[in-house]
Each structure stands twice: as structure tokens, then as C-alpha cells.
Amino acid sequence: MVEFQPGTLLWVNCDDGEWWPAVVRKMDNDSLLVVGEGYDICVEFYHDPGNLYPVDLGNTGVRVLHRAVDERDAMEEGFFRVHATQEAVKRVLLDDTHSGGAPTEEEPPPYSPEELQCMSALLKSVNHATASQLRKTLLAQEGIDLSSRNIRQRITEKDRRRRKRPARHLEEAGPSSYDVKVVREADSNPRPAEAVAVAVPLVSDPEWTFQEAFDPAALDIVRKEVFENKERCVLSPLYRYLDLLGAVAVDGIPVETTLPTPRALHEVPGERLLESRRVLLVALSASSFEHTMGWMAPFEYEGTTIAMTLFVNGAVVKTPCNSSLPSGKEAVAVKTATVADITTHVLHKDLFSLAVGFTGYIEDISLWKGVIAAVYVDLIDMDTLEDRIVSNYKVPPRRKSRDDVVGVQVKITCPITALPLNTPVRGFLCEHMQCMELRSLLMHCARTNVWNCPLCWAPTTPETTLVNYRLKEWLETHQTQLDKVDFIIETPTGVPLRPVWKRKTARNGADVIALE
Structure with a gap:
């Protein structure tokens, strides 16, 4: 009796009288005994995949199937032309895994x-x-x-x-349930990310997952540990924190959720927000809710730009850019969160939809993992912040083994703008006496979201900024002479500041040569 190895192609004569193509499948002897005595092998028919049938090799209703034309005899050639078995025969000819009479054993996949x-x-x-x-x-x-x-x-x-591996490009796809529109965001200072007009095709292929927002208990933890924590400088000093509206976790895949607007949680006079009220999106890390991690930065992968996309009520909101720091300054930098202002998108309803997607997907790589929080704030006017700093009347901390600094030259122009000083300031911990203009310093820090002195990198938050009142008073009383002053020399307390005047350069007419 001929033995057939697993994978061998056979013709089996069935009860309908037709010869049907099949393949031998591996089956242990105990299983064959359960089926019944007298069976030698099990086959899987091409017209009935997935089911195994026991076959007795002792009868004449089994013969080898030859895929090669030159190996067939006249009888087998007729089997290939039977109308009833045509579909099964086609499957045999298209199946490259097996060859008649010479089966190939399936090798297990290699270990990873x-x-x-x-x-x-x-x-x-x-x-x-x-x-x-x-x-x-x-x-x-x-x-x-x-x-x-x-x-x-x-x-x-x-x-x-x-x-x-090629990136699966999603063409800045938004959730298919949205009609994408673009609404320009409110102009505020500091300037948050604004919506930009981009063509975003509706794509139904990306699998958007609905992610439940943080429950009240989890939201309360984020509220107390992050936004109400006085030791953490999360928001720019130009924003006064009011409330945490909601938050959602993102784990490298497109998600959408529903969050409440200020109308749902607070009394809104006249059913519209005050002019100074804002709703911001803030990115936090997944583990410790750190705001310094920032948003996902776009990058190139095999000619494709992979970036994060934000949708609020179907409108595209540009993902904010993270703060840029010089090398080696991460440890001393006082960074506030870069935010996206979505106020204009959430004015008219109690709930708003937030969708977070990606313009491409790379297999086996988590693009961005974190938490996006919606925060309700009050925008502080720049003049108000200036007045608050000027009215602090703080003095720098007395350093050990150090006398008052005298005899130091201080320029009366701001090193940031090169314009004359009006309200000279520096950080409490600044080692230099050179001052900067208060408004210029505030605008610089608000624009970069980094609240450090641009000269020495000492902290320059409103609480750590010192006004040089002696120099400020001198500048106010000598307004008409400022263009003639080169710099000011610091003097001991009680002694007036000493200006150093610019030298007058006399022009010798004999040295002037007329050029024609």
C-alpha cells in the first residue's frame, strides 16, 4: 500500500462518482482510530476547505494528482475537464504551496x-x-x-x-463624521497657535477610536497636581487659570472624544464668554502630567511628513510648536506650556468634540503618548502684568559675603531691542547689573514660552523679576538728556547715580575730502 505524506495532492473518487482534488493533511493515529477503523489518512478537499475527511487507501478510489501536464495520463487529463469539479481544479492550479507527489513540509517560522x-x-x-x-x-x-x-x-x-517599512499616509485625515471647516482663532497675547487654511480631504479609511474623557476623580487629580499646584509653572503668566474643563489620553492612535465647554460648567453672562476668557488645549505627559514634554514635533519618514493633527468640532486647529532651547539649558529653563487657543470653536454649545490624529502611521512605533487637557483661563493684559511687577517693590536676596555692587557700568539701552530703557528690570538671581526693558522682556518670554533672562538664563517670571527703581527714577528725571548718556555707573545707596556722557567728536574740516 502506497503511503502519502502530508501535503500530497490526490484525486479522490467520492459518492457522486466524480474525482475531486484534495490534499493530504497530517493526522495522528489515535485521531484516526476515533473516527473508525479502516482509515489510513485524512484529506482536505479543495471544494470544502477547512474540513478533514478520513480516507481508506485500500480501495481504488484514490490516486495522485499531477499538476504538470506532461506527467498526466489520459484518464487524469479527463479529470481536469469535468464541469462539476472545475472550481476546485482551478484552486489546485492556483495553489503554489503543494506539488503532486512531492510535498514540502511546512517549516515553522524562525524565532524572533x-x-x-x-x-x-x-x-x-x-x-x-x-x-x-x-x-x-x-x-x-x-x-x-x-x-x-x-x-x-x-x-x-x-x-x-x-x-x-513605508509609512501609511493618511493625508491629514479627520474623522469621517465631520465636515472639515476652518475658523480663524481669536487674536490674543501671547499669540497661541492659530488655525490655518489647509485642504483636508475626508478619509474614511483611518480607524478613529472614541476615547472616553477623564472621569471626575482622574480629572480632579490633574487639576490639583498640575494646574492648581503653586510649585509648577504650567501656564504663561499672561493667563490666569480658572478651571480644567476636561482631558483625554492619546496613545499613538487617532482618537476622538467629547468635552464640556465653559457654558456647561460656569455661568456665562449674556450666553457668551467675556472678551478676556479663553479655552486652551494643553499637552501633558502620560505618566507625570509634565507640560514640558510638549506636542509631537513633525518629522520626515521616507519622504512623508508625519505630524499630529487637531480637530475641534471638525475644524482644523494647527498643532502648536514646542519651545526651542539652546543646548545645555534644559535643566535651568523655566518653560510654560505651548497652547492652542480654541475659544472661537466652543462658544455656542455645551459640548465640543476633540479629535487627535496623525498624518501617517508607522508600524510598531507609538507616535505620541500623552494627555491633552482643555483649560478655561482669563487673559491678563500686558499693562496689568507690568503694573503688578512694578508695584512688587521687591529687593534682590542678600548674598553671603557680598557687598553692594558699585562702580559697575550699566547701559541705558535694552539689550533685547537696543531701545532706551523706561522700566529697567533684571532677574533676582541675575549676576549682572545690566537691565532690560520690562515690556520687551515680557514679550520675549511670552513669545518663546521660556521665562529666563536672555543674558544669563536666571529665572525671570513675574515673581522673580526685579525693578531697578533708582535707575528708573533717574531715567524719568533725565528724559531730555538720555541721547547724550553713554552709560550709568552704579553708586552706593544714598549717592546719586553717575552718568557717563557720550564723547563729542569734533570734525576737522580740513580732513573732509569732497568726492565727485
Whole structure:
């Protein structure tokens, strides 16, 4: 009796009298005995995939199927022309996995680098001699190489293949349920990210997942630990925090959620927000809710720009740009959150929809993981903030083993704008005596969201900014002479400041040469 190995193609004569194509499948003897005695193999018919049938090789109703035309006899050639079995025959001819009479055994997929690392770690739990013997046996019998060099090479190859995978481009897709429109955002100072007019095609292919917003308990933790924590400088000093409206977690995939507007949580006079009220989106880290992590920065991947996209009630909101810092200044930088102002999108209803997507997707890579919070704030006027700093009347902390600084030259022009000083300030911890113009410093810090002195990187938040009242008073009383002053020399307390006047350069008429 001929034995057929798994994968062999056969013709089987069935009860309807027709010869049907089938393939031999692996089946242990115990299973065949359960079916009944007298059966030798199991086959899977091409016209009934997924089901196995026991076959007795002792009868004459089984013969090998030959895919090659030159290997067939006249009788088998007729089997290929039977109308009733045409569909099954087509499947045989299209199936490249098997060849008649010469089946190929299915090889298991190779072990991944991670699986090899786990095997190697298990071998380290036994003594060295046993581990060495097991490594040799696995290599000789199974072809499994657990050497450190091989594992490193496999990991390197996997990383290289991953980098070569093409990005699945989503063309800045928004949720399919939205009609995308663009609404220009309210103009405020500091200037948040504004909506830009971009063409966003409606794409139904991306799988947008509805993500539940933070429940009240989780929201209360974020509220107290982040926005009401006096030790954390989250929002720009030009914003006064009022309330945390809601938050949603993002884990590298497109999500959409529904959050309340100020109308739902607060009394709004005249059913519209006050002119100074704003609703902002703030990005936080997933673990500790740090605002310094910022938003996902766009990057290029195989010619495609991968970026985060924000949609509020279907309108596109430009993702804010993160603060840029010089190398080595991260540790001392006082950074506030870069925010997206969505006020104009949430004025008229009690709820608003927020969708967070990506312009592309890279397999096995989490693009951005964090929390996006919607915050209700009051915009503080720049003049109000200036008046608050001037009225602080604070003095710098007395440093140990240090006398009053005298004899130091101070320019009366601002190093930021090169314009004459009006309200000279510097940070409490600034080691220099040179002052900057208060408004220029505030505008610089608000624009960059970095509240440090641009000269020495000492903190310059409103609470750590010092006004040089002596110099301010001198400037106010000598307004008409400022253009003649080169710099001011600091003097001891009680002694008037000493100006150094610009030198007058006399022009010698004899040295002037007329050019024609």
C-alpha cells in the first residue's frame, strides 16, 4: 500500500462518482482510530476547505494528482475537464504551496530576537556546563543559535527592516463624521497657535477610536497636581487659570472624544464668554502630567511628513510648536506650556468634540503618548502684568559675603531691542547689573514660552523679576538728556547715580575730502 505524506495532492473518487482534488493533511493515529477503523489518512478537499475527511487507501478510489501536464495520463487529463469539479481544479492550479507527489513540509517560522533573548536568559539559570551542552544541542538539532553575537545581529536586522517599512499616509485625515471647516482663532497675547487654511480631504479609511474623557476623580487629580499646584509653572503668566474643563489620553492612535465647554460648567453672562476668557488645549505627559514634554514635533519618514493633527468640532486647529532651547539649558529653563487657543470653536454649545490624529502611521512605533487637557483661563493684559511687577517693590536676596555692587557700568539701552530703557528690570538671581526693558522682556518670554533672562538664563517670571527703581527714577528725571548718556555707573545707596556722557567728536574740516 502506497503511503502519502502530508501535503500530497490526490484525486479522490467520492459518492457522486466524480474525482475531486484534495490534499493530504497530517493526522495522528489515535485521531484516526476515533473516527473508525479502516482509515489510513485524512484529506482536505479543495471544494470544502477547512474540513478533514478520513480516507481508506485500500480501495481504488484514490490516486495522485499531477499538476504538470506532461506527467498526466489520459484518464487524469479527463479529470481536469469535468464541469462539476472545475472550481476546485482551478484552486489546485492556483495553489503554489503543494506539488503532486512531492510535498514540502511546512517549516515553522524562525524565532524572533526577543524569543532568542528569553531562551538565552533561561540557560543562564543553570550551571555553565549544562548551558553549554544545551546550546550545542539546540544549534545541532534545531539550528537555533543562542550566541550573543547572533542575537545582536538579529536585533540589528529587525531594526533595519523596521526603518525601511513605508509609512501609511493618511493625508491629514479627520474623522469621517465631520465636515472639515476652518475658523480663524481669536487674536490674543501671547499669540497661541492659530488655525490655518489647509485642504483636508475626508478619509474614511483611518480607524478613529472614541476615547472616553477623564472621569471626575482622574480629572480632579490633574487639576490639583498640575494646574492648581503653586510649585509648577504650567501656564504663561499672561493667563490666569480658572478651571480644567476636561482631558483625554492619546496613545499613538487617532482618537476622538467629547468635552464640556465653559457654558456647561460656569455661568456665562449674556450666553457668551467675556472678551478676556479663553479655552486652551494643553499637552501633558502620560505618566507625570509634565507640560514640558510638549506636542509631537513633525518629522520626515521616507519622504512623508508625519505630524499630529487637531480637530475641534471638525475644524482644523494647527498643532502648536514646542519651545526651542539652546543646548545645555534644559535643566535651568523655566518653560510654560505651548497652547492652542480654541475659544472661537466652543462658544455656542455645551459640548465640543476633540479629535487627535496623525498624518501617517508607522508600524510598531507609538507616535505620541500623552494627555491633552482643555483649560478655561482669563487673559491678563500686558499693562496689568507690568503694573503688578512694578508695584512688587521687591529687593534682590542678600548674598553671603557680598557687598553692594558699585562702580559697575550699566547701559541705558535694552539689550533685547537696543531701545532706551523706561522700566529697567533684571532677574533676582541675575549676576549682572545690566537691565532690560520690562515690556520687551515680557514679550520675549511670552513669545518663546521660556521665562529666563536672555543674558544669563536666571529665572525671570513675574515673581522673580526685579525693578531697578533708582535707575528708573533717574531715567524719568533725565528724559531730555538720555541721547547724550553713554552709560550709568552704579553708586552706593544714598549717592546719586553717575552718568557717563557720550564723547563729542569734533570734525576737522580740513580732513573732509569732497568726492565727485
